[in-house]
Amino acid sequence: MAKSPRTARIAEADSVVVIGLGRFGTALALELMAAGTEVLGIDVSEEIVQSLNGRLTQVVRTDSTNEEALQQLAVHEFDRAVVAIGSDIQASILTTSLLLRFGIPNIWAKAVTDAHGQIFDQLGVQHVIYPEKDMGRRVAHLVRGAALDYIEVDKDFAIVKTSPNSLVRDIRLGDTTIRATYGVTVLAYKRGDENWRNTDLDTVLRDGDVMLVAGPTARAEAFGQLQ
Template identity: 40%
Template sequence: MEKEFVVIGLGRFGGSIVRELNALGVDVMAIDNDEARVNEYADIATHAVIADTTDEAVLKSLGIRNFDHVIVAIGDNIQASILTTLILKDLGVKTVTTKAQNDYHAKVLNKIGADTVVHPERDMGRRIAHNLASASVLDYLELSDQYSIVEIRAGETLQGNTILDLDVRANYGLNIIAVKRGKEILVSPDPYEVIERGDILIVIGHDNDLNRFEKKIAND
């Protein structure tokens, strides 16, 4: 059976999730307490509902516990975000993902049982900073508070070296888990694979080690 989703909060973040889920052909209920926002998504979401999600009786009436995954994307009301998340978990919703405004908000959400806490503004800020700091960094994905995956385009510093020559594991504590070369993807690449200019290296490791490696190739 296909999963059914609920998105609570139809600001930029929540609205973009609704649009993407709709594009993927997934059933999604969109909820907000703002009538204008709900009307905006009436023809995009499977169901669009005006509701106060801090009211347990309202969530029960919507049959919220029958949905597989609820995304709490409430943007500007931390109290409503926390209370909504708490009620959802108390009602037995299997998976709740909640947007955090700051680190303190995230700590509270983790304590009350949110399954996943996301920091879209912070994470996007980090990605942009990495992209600006080095023209070679194409993308940056945070895995945890300390570990990330980075896509790095091979320039002059890296080209002509084998993966063994670079020895990023010994020198930086990093692992090259794949190399993208045009349409080809080399997973767990051979250590004797020669890196070509324009190759995209997918590197995983501790943020401090990734930062050191990025500095080495920053001028490529």
């Protein structure tokens, strides 16, 4: 079968191939589309493919473990790919192996277990993601603390969205000692319906504001719990 001209065009553009269109893969693909990125979606389910027809740049039903099928779809010409297969670990691993063989430079692969992720690491996958595990950890931090939101940037570094406490409220940030004492930095703040603003030494946070605090996870979380 000849390569689809449409698929070839997608591969040459600002584009991503997303393989596996379950809840995670579909949400990711639609978010990419909303951000202006062209998406080739691939799944083995005809029902899923039909439901996304017209919502992605191109969506195709095919077996992603079939090397010839992927080549016919010009998958090897993409420089960014996401393997979001979660229900079939064997298919996930075989598909990812093919993408690595194609030499695709940026691959994100969804792992459903630690062992699954370790196999990806051994294969040399650059980006291994654990959506359920990461979300569980994030919610746990929100449940046990006073944070309004929580983003773990790395293994031991986080950004916490919280309300100003007495250590920074109604005080010029340059006059506080929070960085030296608590090891955290207030990055930005939001007041009412205004847009987010970067902080500087002259920023004074008020009651009712929301702020973003960055630092080592335990320190940022602890600072966000202070009143």
